[in-house]
Amino acid sequence: MSNKQKPLTINIxxxxxxxxxxxxxxxxxxxxxxxxxxxxxxxxxxxxxMSNERxxxxxxxxxxHELLQQKNSREDLSISITSRIRSLKEKIENALENWxxxxx
Numbered sequence: 001m002s003n004k005q006k007p008l009t010i011n012i013x014x015x016x017x018x019x020x021x022x023x024x025x026x027x028x029x030x031x032x033x034x035x036x037x038x039x040x041x042x043x044x045x046x047x048x049x050m051s052n053e054r055x056x057x058x059x060x061x062x063x064x065h066e067l068l069q070q071k072n073s074r075e076d077l078s079i080s081i082t083s084r085i086r087s088l089k090e091k092i093e094n095a096l097e098n099w100x101x102x103x104x
Contacts, residue, residue: 003022003023004023005020005021005022005023006020006021006023007019007020007021008020008021008026008029008030010029010030010033011033011037012033012036012037012040013037013040013041013044013052013055015052017033019033036059036063039059039062039063040052040055040056040059043055043058043059043062
Protein backbone atom coordinates (compact mmCIF):
# COMPACT_ATOMS: atom_id res chain seq x y z
CA MET A 1 0.00 0.00 0.00
CA SER A 2 1.40 3.38 -1.01
CA ASN A 3 1.62 6.44 1.25
CA LYS A 4 1.07 8.71 -1.73
CA GLN A 5 -1.33 11.58 -1.14
CA LYS A 6 -4.42 11.59 -3.26
CA PRO A 7 -6.69 14.45 -4.28
CA LEU A 8 -10.00 14.87 -2.49
CA THR A 9 -12.71 17.32 -3.49
CA ILE A 10 -14.40 19.21 -0.69
CA ASN A 11 -17.14 21.83 -0.83
CA ILE A 12 -17.12 24.99 1.29
CA UNK A 13 -19.74 27.72 0.83
CA UNK A 14 -20.72 26.24 -2.50
CA UNK A 15 -17.20 26.25 -3.90
CA UNK A 16 -15.24 23.10 -4.65
CA UNK A 17 -11.63 22.73 -3.58
CA UNK A 18 -9.23 19.96 -4.56
CA UNK A 19 -7.13 19.06 -1.50
CA UNK A 20 -4.26 16.58 -1.19
CA UNK A 21 -5.03 14.00 1.43
CA UNK A 22 -3.04 11.29 3.17
CA UNK A 23 -4.44 7.79 2.68
CA UNK A 24 -6.86 6.93 5.47
CA UNK A 25 -7.49 10.60 6.34
CA UNK A 26 -10.29 11.18 3.84
CA UNK A 27 -13.13 10.98 6.35
CA UNK A 28 -11.36 13.29 8.82
CA UNK A 29 -10.77 15.84 6.05
CA UNK A 30 -14.40 15.64 4.93
CA UNK A 31 -15.54 16.10 8.55
CA UNK A 32 -13.23 19.10 8.95
CA UNK A 33 -14.50 20.65 5.73
CA UNK A 34 -18.09 20.10 6.79
CA UNK A 35 -17.44 21.67 10.19
CA UNK A 36 -15.77 24.69 8.58
CA UNK A 37 -18.53 25.00 5.99
CA UNK A 38 -21.15 25.07 8.75
CA UNK A 39 -19.23 27.69 10.72
CA UNK A 40 -18.83 29.86 7.65
CA UNK A 41 -22.54 29.53 6.85
CA UNK A 42 -23.37 30.66 10.40
CA UNK A 43 -21.19 33.75 9.96
CA UNK A 44 -22.71 34.48 6.56
CA UNK A 45 -26.21 34.09 8.03
CA UNK A 46 -25.31 36.73 10.61
CA UNK A 47 -25.36 39.17 7.71
CA UNK A 48 -22.52 41.35 8.97
CA UNK A 49 -19.83 39.88 6.72
CA MET A 50 -20.41 39.61 3.00
CA SER A 51 -17.38 38.33 1.04
CA ASN A 52 -16.29 34.70 1.29
CA GLU A 53 -12.76 35.91 2.03
CA ARG A 54 -13.91 37.90 5.08
CA UNK A 55 -16.14 35.02 6.18
CA UNK A 56 -13.12 32.68 5.99
CA UNK A 57 -10.99 35.07 8.05
CA UNK A 58 -13.72 35.43 10.68
CA UNK A 59 -14.17 31.65 10.84
CA UNK A 60 -10.40 31.17 11.18
CA UNK A 61 -10.23 33.74 13.98
CA UNK A 62 -13.18 32.21 15.81
CA UNK A 63 -11.82 28.67 15.53
CA UNK A 64 -8.33 29.77 16.57
CA HIS A 65 -9.78 31.56 19.59
CA GLU A 66 -11.70 28.43 20.62
CA LEU A 67 -8.63 26.25 20.09
CA LEU A 68 -6.46 28.51 22.26
CA GLN A 69 -9.13 28.63 24.98
CA GLN A 70 -9.24 24.84 25.06
CA LYS A 71 -5.44 24.65 25.08
CA ASN A 72 -5.24 27.09 27.99
CA SER A 73 -7.98 25.22 29.82
CA ARG A 74 -6.08 21.92 29.41
CA GLU A 75 -2.87 23.56 30.60
CA ASP A 76 -4.66 24.98 33.67
CA LEU A 77 -6.14 21.55 34.37
CA SER A 78 -2.73 19.92 33.97
CA ILE A 79 -1.18 22.38 36.43
CA SER A 80 -4.00 21.74 38.90
CA ILE A 81 -3.65 17.97 38.60
CA THR A 82 0.13 18.15 38.96
CA SER A 83 -0.25 20.27 42.08
CA ARG A 84 -2.80 17.86 43.56
CA ILE A 85 -0.58 14.85 42.81
CA ARG A 86 2.38 16.60 44.43
CA SER A 87 0.28 17.32 47.53
CA LEU A 88 -0.94 13.72 47.74
CA LYS A 89 2.62 12.43 47.29
CA GLU A 90 3.80 14.60 50.18
CA LYS A 91 0.95 13.35 52.38
CA ILE A 92 1.76 9.72 51.56
CA GLU A 93 5.46 10.27 52.23
CA ASN A 94 4.66 11.95 55.56
CA ALA A 95 2.29 9.15 56.51
CA LEU A 96 4.90 6.50 55.66
CA GLU A 97 7.56 8.40 57.60
CA ASN A 98 5.26 8.67 60.63
CA TRP A 99 4.36 4.99 60.35
CA UNK A 100 8.04 3.99 60.19
CA UNK A 101 8.82 6.10 63.26
CA UNK A 102 5.96 4.49 65.16
CA UNK A 103 7.41 1.04 64.44
CA UNK A 104 10.77 1.99 65.87
